[in-house]
Amino acid sequence: TRTSRPQRILKAVQRKATVGDPQSVITAIDHFCRHREWAMNVGDEKGSILDSVVNEVSPVTVLELGTYCGYSTVRIARLLPPGACVITLEFNPDYAAIARQVIKWSGLEDKVQLVEGASGDCIPWMKEHFGVQAFDLVFLDHWKERYLPDTKLLEECGLIQKGTVLLADNVICPGTPDYLEYVRNSPRYNSHYYRSHLEYTKAEDGLEKSVFLGY
Numbered sequence: 001t002r003t004s005r006p007q008r009i010l011k012a013v014q015r016k017a018t019v020g021d022p023q024s025v026i027t028a029i030d031h032f033c034r035h036r037e038w039a040m041n042v043g044d045e046k047g048s049i050l051d052s053v054v055n056e057v058s059p060v061t062v063l064e065l066g067t068y069c070g071y072s073t074v075r076i077a078r079l080l081p082p083g084a085c086v087i088t089l090e091f092n093p094d095y096a097a098i099a100r101q102v103i104k105w106s107g108l109e110d111k112v113q114l115v116e117g118a119s120g121d122c123i124p125w126m127k128e129h130f131g132v133q134a135f136d137l138v139f140l141d142h143w144k145e146r147y148l149p150d151t152k153l154l155e156e157c158g159l160i161q162k163g164t165v166l167l168a169d170n171v172i173c174p175g176t177p178d179y180l181e182y183v184r185n186s187p188r189y190n191s192h193y194y195r196s197h198l199e200y201t202k203a204e205d206g207l208e209k210s211v212f213l214g215y
């Protein structure tokens with residue numbers, strides 16, 4: 001049967017990128033998605049904003065919701081110092097398998113913990129299983145209707161503490177209206193919208209950065 005889009009993305013990485021060179025993996029995926037086949041990676045334009053937030057926060061523990069092919073996982077992990085790591089949740093086993101290979105090709109497997117499962121099932125186990133106290137940075141890029149319930153779950157589990165930064169993709173396109181309303185109106189978050197474009201297109205999209213102010 002036909003290969004899947006993630007399989008074709010992995011092929012592009014294996015053809016064009018250099019093992020152990022994360023930037024070449026990022027460049028290979030962006031080139032493929034811009035010139036061959038669109039895919040829902042955060043992309044190069046919003047990716048640069050993601051990079052700047054990672055550098056600003058210099059997180060020790062990062063949570064990513066929605067791995068897909070591992071593009072943003074690689075973008076984040078390549079900026080982390082030794083000892084820091086990104087835990088990324090992915091419930092589609094086929095996507096997880098592709099992402100593992102993309103992350104391995106980039107040589108960043110020591111900085112990444114890919115957990116196969118639904119965010120709602122995994123989040124309550126984060127403290128116990130991974131010894132996480134609180135996340136310094138959370139990148140939300142999974143199903144858009146899960147952003148708000150998972151943010152509330154992270155709060156309830158004490159995984160969001162004073163200073164934790166939430167960075168949400170696609171707050172305009174496809175859009176996450178209930179999440180936006182929550183973080184922008186809550187007295188416990190300081191939010192900022194980074195206007196950008198939907199990956200590989202001219203359509204508007206952006207990232208919302210929300211800093212938790214504590215209780």
Ligand SMILES: CCc1ncnc2c1ncn2[C@@H]1O[C@H](/C=C/CNC(=O)c2cc(-c3ccc(F)cc3)cc(O)c2O)[C@@H](O)[C@H]1O
Pocket residue numbers: 040041042065066067068069089090091092095117118119120141142143144146169170173174198199
């Ligand atoms: C159950 C909780 C839960 N737990 C664990 N993993 C989960 C999960 N829910 C989902 N996943 C995985 O995350 C990824 C899904 C991501 C969903 N992303 C978009 O839908 C999206 C769409 C556009 C766009 C499409 C078409 C357009 F025309 C315009 C824009 C652009 C974007 O940047 C986008 O991120 C997949 O790997 C899922 O397996």
Ligand SMILES: [Mg+2]
Pocket residue numbers: 040041042141169170
């Ligand atoms: Mg996205």
